[in-house]
Amino acid sequence: MAERPAANFLTFDTEEWYHANYDGMDPAALRGRGSNFPAQMEDLLALCAAAGARATFFVLGAVAEDHPGVVRAIAAAGHEIASHGYGHALAYRQTIDEFAADVRRSVAILEDVAGAAVRGYRAPSWSIVAANYHYLAVLEELGLVYDASVFPVRTFLYGIPDAPAHIHRPVVAGRTLNLWEIPTSVVRLAGRNMGYSGGFYFRLFPGLFIAYAIRRANRRGRPAVVYLHPRELDPGERRLTLPAKEAFIHYHGIGGARAKLVSLLQKFTFTSVIDHLRTLDPTLK
Ligand SMILES: [Zn+2]
Numbered sequence: 001m002a003e004r005p006a007a008n009f010l011t012f013d014t015e016e017w018y019h020a021n022y023d024g025m026d027p028a029a030l031r032g033r034g035s036n037f038p039a040q041m042e043d044l045l046a047l048c049a050a051a052g053a054r055a056t057f058f059v060l061g062a063v064a065e066d067h068p069g070v071v072r073a074i075a076a077a078g079h080e081i082a083s084h085g086y087g088h089a090l091a092y093r094q095t096i097d098e099f100a101a102d103v104r105r106s107v108a109i110l111e112d113v114a115g116a117a118v119r120g121y122r123a124p125s126w127s128i129v130a131a132n133y134h135y136l137a138v139l140e141e142l143g144l145v146y147d148a149s150v151f152p153v154r155t156f157l158y159g160i161p162d163a164p165a166h167i168h169r170p171v172v173a174g175r176t177l178n179l180w181e182i183p184t185s186v187v188r189l190a191g192r193n194m195g196y197s198g199g200f201y202f203r204l205f206p207g208l209f210i211a212y213a214i215r216r217a218n219r220r221g222r223p224a225v226v227y228l229h230p231r232e233l234d235p236g237e238r239r240l241t242l243p244a245k246e247a248f249i250h251y252h253g254i255g256g257a258r259a260k261l262v263s264l265l266q267k268f269t270f271t272s273v274i275d276h277l278r279t280l281d282p283t284l285k
Pocket of ligand 1: 013015019084088123124125
């Protein structure tokens with residue numbers, strides 16, 4: 001039987017197989033090497049349509065340049081187009097001016113290609129951390145409505161372990177921003193926050209555990225944030241050559257991710273971030 005809790009967020013970081021930020025990698029050098037991206041996106045849009053789910057696609061500016069037809073198909077299907085930056089550069093490796101230019105450039109490309117306003121942003125690899133938290137004020141200045149870059153966990157790659165785990169207005173330099181923060185979902189395990197609803201965690205944990213954690217979030221009135229990458233649903237995609245630990249994080253469980261997503265789409269109601277925010281603030285366009 002389908003469950004009908006508060007809507008959850010279905011989000012896709014819309015990028016190619018080579019958009020990763022491990023040491024020594026340069027995604028731009030792999031641009032144009034070919035990919036299954038258009039077929040992956042066709043599959044994803046068909047899954048969403050079959051489930052009646054609306055999603056938020058955080059799209060890279062470079063991907064919109066390479067695949068404008070795909071971006072237009074996402075928008076035509078009624079989904080939200082948001083920004084994932086231009087070329088997957090880490091926010092904390094950029095100066096605040098470089099960051100502003102990167103976000104502005106991606107938003108301009110996406111709005112031009114999709115013909116719709118961009119309202120949200122998610123940094124590549126959750127690269128809004130304590131050291132560059134004030135970069136969120138840039139998103140407010142650019143007129144964006146929300147950010148979805150904060151992961152309230154501690155890992156070797158990213159995270160702000162003590163960040164609020166619910167939707168809130170971030171405070172920067174003592175000022176509450178006119179911006180929503182949509183933190184990525186966590187569960188509390190052995191006194192630590194841990195992700196469960198996307199990427200590596202989604203591939204690692206059994207589908208039943210993920211469904212249990214989503215239900216638990218929903219009982220507390222919180223939407224869960226599911227986040228996936230097109231390449232994670234396609235075991236046949238080209239692969240990066242990575243050291244063992246990075247390869248595990250990047251590819252473990254990739255054969256089962258699509259079936260887990262299909263199962264969750266049957267069990268839960270999903271919507272886009274902006275549609276949910278409109279229920280919190282009816283003046284939002
Ligand atoms: Zn990404």
